[in-house]
Amino acid sequence: MDTIGNNIRLTLFGASHAPEVGFVLTGVPAGTRLDMDAIRFDLERRSAKNHAFATPRHEADDFTVHSGIQGGVTDGLPIRVTFPNRAHDRSEYKPVARPSHADLCAFLRSGGREDISGGGKYSGRMTLPLTFAGSICRGILRTRGIEIASHVSFMGGVHDADLDPMMEKAPKLDPFFPLVDPSVRDEMERLLEKARAEGDTLACGAECAVTGLPTGLGEPLFDGLEGVLSKYLFMIPGLRAVEFGNILAFGSEMNDQFTDGGRTLTNNSGGVNGGMANGMPLIFRCKFRPVPSIAKPQTGYDLIGEKPVPLIIAGRHDTCILPRGLAAVEAAAALALLDLLLENDARREGSGLDGLRRGLDRVDAELMRLFAERTELSKRIGEEKRISGRAIEDAAREKEVIATRTAHLPRTLTAAGEGLMRLLMDESKRTQRAGMNLYLIGMPDCGKTRTGRKLKALLRLPLADTDKLIMERTGLSIDEIFARLGEGAFREMETTALRSIIAHGGLIVATGGGLPVSGDNAALMKNSGFTVFLDRRLEALHGQDTVNRPLLSADSRAETDARIDRLYAERHEKYAACADLMLDPDADGAAERIAQAYMRFIETGDRL
Ligand SMILES: Cc1cc2nc3c(=O)[nH]c(=O)nc-3n(C[C@H](O)[C@H](O)[C@H](O)COP(=O)(O)O)c2cc1C
DSSP states (O other): OOEEOSSSEEEEEEOTTSSEEEEEEEOOOTTOBOOHHHHHHHHHHHOGGGOTTSOSOOOOOOOEEEESEETTEEOSSOEEEEEEOOSOOGGGOOSEEOTTSSHHHHHHHTTTOSOOGGGGGGSGGGHHHHHHHHHHHHHHHHHTTOEEEEEEEEETTEEOOOOOTTOSSOOOOOSSSOOSSGGGHHHHHHHHHHHHHTTOOOOEEEEEEEEOOOTTOSBTTTBOHHHHHHHHHTTSTTEEEEEESOOOSSHHHHOOOBOGGGOBSOOTTTTEETTEEOSSOEEEEEEEOOOSOOSSOEEEEETTTTEEEEEOOOSOOOSOSTTTTHHHHHHHHHHHHHHHHHHHHHHHTTSHHHHHHHHHHHHHHHHHHHHHHHHHHHHHHHHHHHHHTOOSOOHHHHHHHHHHHHTTSOGGGHHHHHHHHHHHHHHHHHHHHTTOEEEEEOSTTSSHHHHHHHHHHHHOOOEEEHHHHHHHHHSSOHHHHHHHHHHHHHHHHHHHHHHHHHHHOSOEEEOOTTGGGSHHHHHHHHTTEEEEEEOOOHHHHTTOOOTTOTTTOOSSHHHHHHHHHHHHHHHHHHHHHHOSEEEOTTSTTHHHHHHHHHHHHHHHOOOO
């Protein structure tokens, strides 16, 4: 899933070496003033250029806000921001999976289709949009008195002092290399220097504190504070463990005894009990693996040759995920906490008419989002069906869908649930039919191109022509293909052209006269479109030009006409058999009738 959140929904997109990375954030209330300087500062904290032992890949991290923010204030539209990838260099990357990277898993999972160069979407680069989106949330949390702070708790074997778990306010630390005890920095940097000089990398840890959380924040049982927070945090590449508070050997040592106002004398629980904030500072620690790209000789896996191969990683890499990764840790925490906070607000406001209506508004918004997601999935299913030649209608599956979807509804809702599912499935089928082609078939010179052009204007759909497609692909005329390669080769090309037209979908298609005569082609057309036989009168077909119509070319006009007669006799029945609609294209309003029939088919599925 590239999307997370119930109230504040975040979608990340792009990849390390794609043209861009970016995010869409929904749910931020309209009219929220954003501190753009604070957001830029968080991006700076994450940027490699501000860290001595970070990757020499220096991106400007400049961004474009496409929607949702105007003059630094949110307008209620989804916030969409992109960051171009400028400093990537694909030449460095080979189809060899690097040890302990996501390469092999992503390659196999996507059947080799995913672009995994530079780590693809599993790269640290994805923490850039995360940081921006998290910084927006952090600003909102700040207005509610919630502060987040973090520091490098260890690097290799060098440890910083712990944060004060009893803190009233989050401490102010050096934003670029935060440490509770800055005196350990030299030792950490010496270790970083040594690791870099040896072509190695370092494990590290972060400790994070959040103050000001309302007591009770968290949605037990499955959306408790620790679970939700961890889910966001584990998006950060390289993260291996998240830990809350301290675990001491005995309950008598560990238990936090109460004092005035429900506060406790110690904070071993790390601010959370039963998945809910307990009013004390939330304290959690993240452990990161050493960056997997090391400069020492290793054994990779050749994804094409499918065998282990010696590997030297040349690219540009961080020696350690921290300190720059702290910006991502804080961002992930801010996103998780704001999402939970809004859930908390809704629950508390849930009483009274206004509160209940707000609840309904949220459910409806979620229903609409799910409806859009369902429609998108249906569209993709439609494409699969079209390409694999399967019919859109599947009565058995529809029955099963209705039965399984309504099985857990209370009895009083079953009938309404079934009605709702039927409506949804009708819409799915309509969406799937919208990708169906409109095939025009018939004898040579029956007016497929002429009628196709009129339909193009009426339906505003692109017009494709199988003969033209073949000529473009081969660089040969139809006459030349017949003369040099023979009719058999041409028929194969027709089927290939038809398959690519089917994969595209939503086209008006002028087909070559012989194409639908093949039973296989007719079957492909049946499940991928609506077919119209332009049944032009035989006399009107006489006397036609024979260029690129090799089956008709003869020494005399009389002989050509005789061939047309024979072809007409042979094919008329076959054309009629695979047509949903048959009409004379020379009749008044023929194109309009076709357009109407096709539109009706898309809307209702009715073939005439
Ligand atoms: C801010 C940041 C920077 C990173 N830089 C690098 C890097 O330069 N080279 C590298 O190999 N991994 C880097 N990583 C870690 C890898 O992306 C990560 O370890 C890898 O994708 C495997 O995923 P996993 O460790 O989560 O299993 C970085 C991670 C973060 C959060």
